[in-house]
Amino acid sequence: MTMAAAIESQTADARAWSKASRIAGVDIFHDLAAAETVWRGFETSKQFYTPYQRFDFVAAWQRQVGEREGLRPFIVVGHDSERRPLMLLPLAIESRLGARCASFMGGKHSTFNMALYDRDFAANATEADLATLLGSIAERSRVDALALHQQPLNWQELPNPMALLPRQPSVNDCPLLVLEAGAAPTALISNSFRRRLKGKERKLQALSGYRYYVATESADISRLLDWFFRVKPQRMAEQKLPDVFAEPGIEQFIRTACLTPLADGNGHVIDIHALECDDEVIAIYAGVADGHRFSMMFNTYTMSGNAKFSPGLILMRDIIDRHAAQNYRALDLGIGSDEYKRLFCKSDEAIFDSFVPLSLRGRLAANALSALNRAKRTVKHNPALFEIAQNLRSMFR
Incomplete structure (x- = not known):
């Protein structure tokens, strides 16, 4: 059974997959305070997360920026059969292309986006785990699609479990210096x-x-x-x-x-x-x-x-x-290819986007968002097209 099939049939396939999945259930929070305790429980050296997903970073952004933009928290916690938290997705819901899409909180101020994980779970996560997670989200919410931008393929020498989903390169690269x-x-x-x-x-x-x-x-x-x-x-x-x-x-x-x-x-x-x-x-x-x-x-x-x-x-x-x-062990200078960054950073961090449909309406939106991001990446990586785009932007500004 493929990941695509698991997503397509949502609830029924999620139940079938759950027999092989360590995710036994999902809790969904729409309030930062309600999720704070379990969230902070992931912020230890024994867990797996980026500093852009610390509670205090995301809470400051959501309360000052997200709320002003009408974004509603959509915090998903996957747990095992003993209710031990295995992962937390810090998302917010917005309307995009007529669909309810959930994206990482933090907006363009977060260079990297990733769930917070139990380190052992992250090291051994499978497609079955993610299929169960997605099926539960589809069954228990009205979210049409996940639009997950700027995710690292790896972090602290561990693979990012979300890279098991269908993915594509992000619009921009991130210059990296390995120490x-x-x-x-x-x-x-x-x-x-x-x-x-x-x-x-x-x-x-x-x-x-x-x-x-x-x-x-x-x-x-x-x-x-x-x-x-x-x-x-x-x-x-x-x-x-x-x-x-x-x-x-x-x-x-x-x-x-x-x-x-x-x-x-x-x-x-x-x-x-x-x-x-x-x-x-x-x-x-x-x-x-x-x-x-x-x-x-x-x-x-x-x-x-x-x-x-x-x-x-x-x-x-x-x-x-x-x-x-x-x-x-690493230092990065943020998204973008400014010349000064290349004076220090000779390589790039591999980052990706995933657009995951959870409904028919979500499939239309996910396909459109995926195509739009591919087009943006093409422009950014083609000097002639990028110059034209910059000139047009200046004219309209």
Whole structure:
């Protein structure tokens, strides 16, 4: 029996598959608070999840952004016969192409999307497990389709169980730097590049109070964010890009996540790395970290004359060296192919999308969304088409 057949016949096939599946039942929550306890139970070193799916990250996004956009939480928990949670899908429902579609909470601010898993379950998950999960969702909800974007094929050296579903490459790639254990600094960033950055940094080191640090105090975090929300719109206007940080709820979401400490005390939900001197903030990079990977979310640099000394690249070097010294194994600079990312990241993270129909109406929507994403990827990876698309976007803007 194929996965496609299992999805198509939904309830009946789910019951047949369940005999071979460890998922014995599914709970569905439409309230973040109701799911919080089981959700946080997945956030331990013994479980399998990305920092973009931490409860505090997703809750801040949903309450500040998702609710404003009319998205309703749809949190799916699969459990075994003894009701031990095996996985949690942090989704939200929206109407797309006339169908009720469930997608990962976090929107475009989440580089990677993945369920939270019991690590042993994730390591041995089967098509039967997923067929049971999908059949239960179809039977117990009115969701027509799952539209699951930007999922990693692997995370922390384990395969992502959702890759067993029908899938296609995501629209964009994610530049990745693998940090080999014990690698010399020059293996991560070449000697010649380091020398160039060191030459530029000498100019900055002459500034009074020049320093690199990770913000830990609330006052510093708020001050750096105040600066970011003043400067970033100017930088985006220079590039003739829309100010995505001005969209409703985004600033509140970012401030909440940056100011929320992690339960284990190792940083915040979003960490801010900064270069500054006594007179000004020179550059910041903000991202999420989990002891294994640092993943960049947003950044900007000064509008002053100090910008000519490449402070963003210097800060990126400091971040790479810091995390390599802490035995991190990977670092990514977020979705997109900006030129500066290729100075550090020579490979790409394999990420995929899945559009899974759960009803006839959902099949029409899933097929249309799949085709749209394939078209977007074609444009993004064809320089001539991409230039045309950029020109058209500028004209309409």
